[in-house]
Amino acid sequence: MLLTLEEIFEEFADLDRQDQSLYLLELGDELPELPVVARTDENKVHGCQSQVWLITDIDGADDSARFTIVADSDSNIVRGLIAILEASYNGKTAREILEYDIDAVFHRLNLQQHITPQRRNGLRGMVDRVSKLARMHLVQSGGSEPDAVNRVIGETRSARERMLPGTPGGQPQLDAKDVAVLNAEDIRRQFPVLCQTLPGGSRPIFLDSGASAQKPQSVIDKEREVEEQYFANAHRGTYQFGQRIDEEFEGARTTIAKFLNAPSVDSIVFTPGTTIGLNMIASGWGRRHVQPGDEILTSVMEHHANFVPWQQLAKERGATLKLIPLTSDGRLDMDQLDSVLTRRTRVLAITGMSNMLGTINPIRELVRRAREVGTCVVVDGAQSVPHLPTDVIADDVDFLAFSGHKLYGPTGVGILYGKPERLEEMDPIIFGGHMISEVHIEKSSWSAAPARFEAGTMPIVQAIALGTAVEWVQQTGFASIHQHEQKLTKETIERLQTVPGITIFGPDAAHRGGIITFRIDGIHPEDLAAILDQHGVFARHGHHCTMPLHTYLGVSATTRVSLAAYNTVDDITALMNAIEFALKKLVKR
Ligand code: PLP
Numbered sequence: 001m002l003l004t005l006e007e008i009f010e011e012f013a014d015l016d017r018q019d020q021s022l023y024l025l026e027l028g029d030e031l032p033e034l035p036v037v038a039r040t041d042e043n044k045v046h047g048c049q050s051q052v053w054l055i056t057d058i059d060g061a062d063d064s065a066r067f068t069i070v071a072d073s074d075s076n077i078v079r080g081l082i083a084i085l086e087a088s089y090n091g092k093t094a095r096e097i098l099e100y101d102i103d104a105v106f107h108r109l110n111l112q113q114h115i116t117p118q119r120r121n122g123l124r125g126m127v128d129r130v131s132k133l134a135r136m137h138l139v140q141s142g143g144s145e146p147d148a149v150n151r152v153i154g155e156t157r158s159a160r161e162r163m164l165p166g167t168p169g170g171q172p173q174l175d176a177k178d179v180a181v182l183n184a185e186d187i188r189r190q191f192p193v194l195c196q197t198l199p200g201g202s203r204p205i206f207l208d209s210g211a212s213a214q215k216p217q218s219v220i221d222k223e224r225e226v227e228e229q230y231f232a233n234a235h236r237g238t239y240q241f242g243q244r245i246d247e248e249f250e251g252a253r254t255t256i257a258k259f260l261n262a263p264s265v266d267s268i269v270f271t272p273g274t275t276i277g278l279n280m281i282a283s284g285w286g287r288r289h290v291q292p293g294d295e296i297l298t299s300v301m302e303h304h305a306n307f308v309p310w311q312q313l314a315k316e317r318g319a320t321l322k323l324i325p326l327t328s329d330g331r332l333d334m335d336q337l338d339s340v341l342t343r344r345t346r347v348l349a350i351t352g353m354s355n356m357l358g359t360i361n362p363i364r365e366l367v368r369r370a371r372e373v374g375t376c377v378v379v380d381g382a383q384s385v386p387h388l389p390t391d392v393i394a395d396d397v398d399f400l401a402f403s404g405h406k407l408y409g410p411t412g413v414g415i416l417y418g419k420p421e422r423l424e425e426m427d428p429i430i431f432g433g434h435m436i437s438e439v440h441i442e443k444s445s446w447s448a449a450p451a452r453f454e455a456g457t458m459p460i461v462q463a464i465a466l467g468t469a470v471e472w473v474q475q476t477g478f479a480s481i482h483q484h485e486q487k488l489t490k491e492t493i494e495r496l497q498t499v500p501g502i503t504i505f506g507p508d509a510a511h512r513g514g515i516i517t518f519r520i521d522g523i524h525p526e527d528l529a530a531i532l533d534q535h536g537v538f539a540r541h542g543h544h545c546t547m548p549l550h551t552y553l554g555v556s557a558t559t560r561v562s563l564a565a566y567n568t569v570d571d572i573t574a575l576m577n578a579i580e581f582a583l584k585k586l587v588k589r
Helices: 005-013 017-030 076-089 094-099 102-108 117-140 153-161 184-189 217-230 240-259 274-289 308-317 334-340 363-372 420-424 460-476 478-496 525-534 547-553 569-586
Strands: 052-058 067-073 268-271 295-299 320-324 345-351 376-380 399-403 414-418 436-439 444-446 502-505 515-520 540-542 558-562
Touching: 005 017, 005 076, 017 076, 052 076, 052 117, 067 076, 067 117, 076 102, 076 117, 094 117, 217 240, 217 460, 240 268, 240 460, 268 274, 274 308, 274 345, 274 376, 274 399, 274 414, 295 308, 308 320, 320 334, 334 363, 345 363, 363 376, 414 420, 460 478, 478 502, 478 515, 478 569, 515 569, 525 540, 525 558, 525 569
Parallel strands: 295 320, 295 345, 345 376, 376 399
Antiparallel strands: 052 067, 268 414, 399 414, 436 444, 502 515, 515 558, 540 558
């Protein structure tokens, strides 16, 4: 005797996760078998890991006819899910089926949390099949479809199913008066690597967070917790570790989606970092959409990771690479934008914040202008996301990429955000693993986003710890960190300006973030770096992966100081003392 939906709800309510799995198995056990003759290829539901066959029995030809769904699988747990679908749909008309909120049933049963993503795809495949049959019946019986289902059901469902609950993260008011003042010494104490004493007796002064930020204890602890307590591959096993790891991995995705104010968790793709993310966009989206004669617009201030992929794409597709001119203080010259952003511009690839000049680019204004000419906007958020509030809905960007290791998180993990419709237009460029839906000798098909872009084994521990890093930033207070960094940037610039023979590149403190790059007459940046290091001050020298910008500025190398939440005024004093020493030692005056 099959149970009604209410009976299933009741029995499910008090069960823990493992008992729910057992209960699904029991439900499956009781499901009547589908006759072998109905187990045909035609009746097969695609996208399921196990085999599923589904047919409908309709008790009439008009639009008031009621449906009975009969389905079966070679897996008992899937048969349990089928029992739930049958209890939900059976006895309904085609219109009622199409209007029925099956997601609400899944939510109430907490199914999302308890079944693997592959199985979730399979479940969606069954829902899509039922919806398709209901739509066909409506069309054949002369009825019209309800508005809500004129779209592809599977896609609508998946996006809705994984829509962010409640009010999303939203963005902090950076200039609000009541933002708590950050105590950087307290913050510093949360970073074990900064609490050590160097061989010379000083503490490390870390001024290279633009390359990679340090990690707070909570992030290190999280990595350790995963490794020590429940590590397993993600999206693979349904055993206890597998379920826990999936929960943590997907939980991190949700945290990050809220942090960016993304419209749905499905728009957040885990990548190995910014460079790979930008290359995925240039190859996966660009190769499909950039045509010979098109233009790609970028700027000379880009990191190589947001320059070379577009340069190569332009060459490959017969497109032209164009640059937005810069003002003399190193900002995008918005007055000249119209001369380069035209209806021929297929892509605008731009950094949110320059990793050499520190310039903060006006992304919202750029997107607004790009929309007028139908240009897709790709933002390199490697420097901006860790230091500036990012709201992908308000900014309306098409794509955004950033790295975990610049956001107090681990290396080897990053994020590619894409508007859901843009991700639909993007091809995967790496194949295998979780991105696969089906593989046949002749052809293969892919899972929906974000899985489609997450081939192979993911940086699982790192992705989970990136979620913790985002939580750390939020708990510390994004606005407080930002205000602290801006204040310190201003102070650093003011103090550096007193150094004789110094050239500081980039705009004034009001138009930049905490990256300050300079040269001092008579001191090569490499020599300065050695002296800074002697004083326990860690700063970067070289071209910072911005060779076109260095050529444009007429310099071969520079020294870069980049700030983060844990930097203090004492750090800047240490920097200044080391520079004074270098001046005495190296500059013959
Ligand atoms: N874009 C910018 C602006 C950067 O500063 C960096 C790294 O320094 C990157 C891209 C590349 O990031 P990743 O090396 O993490 O891929």
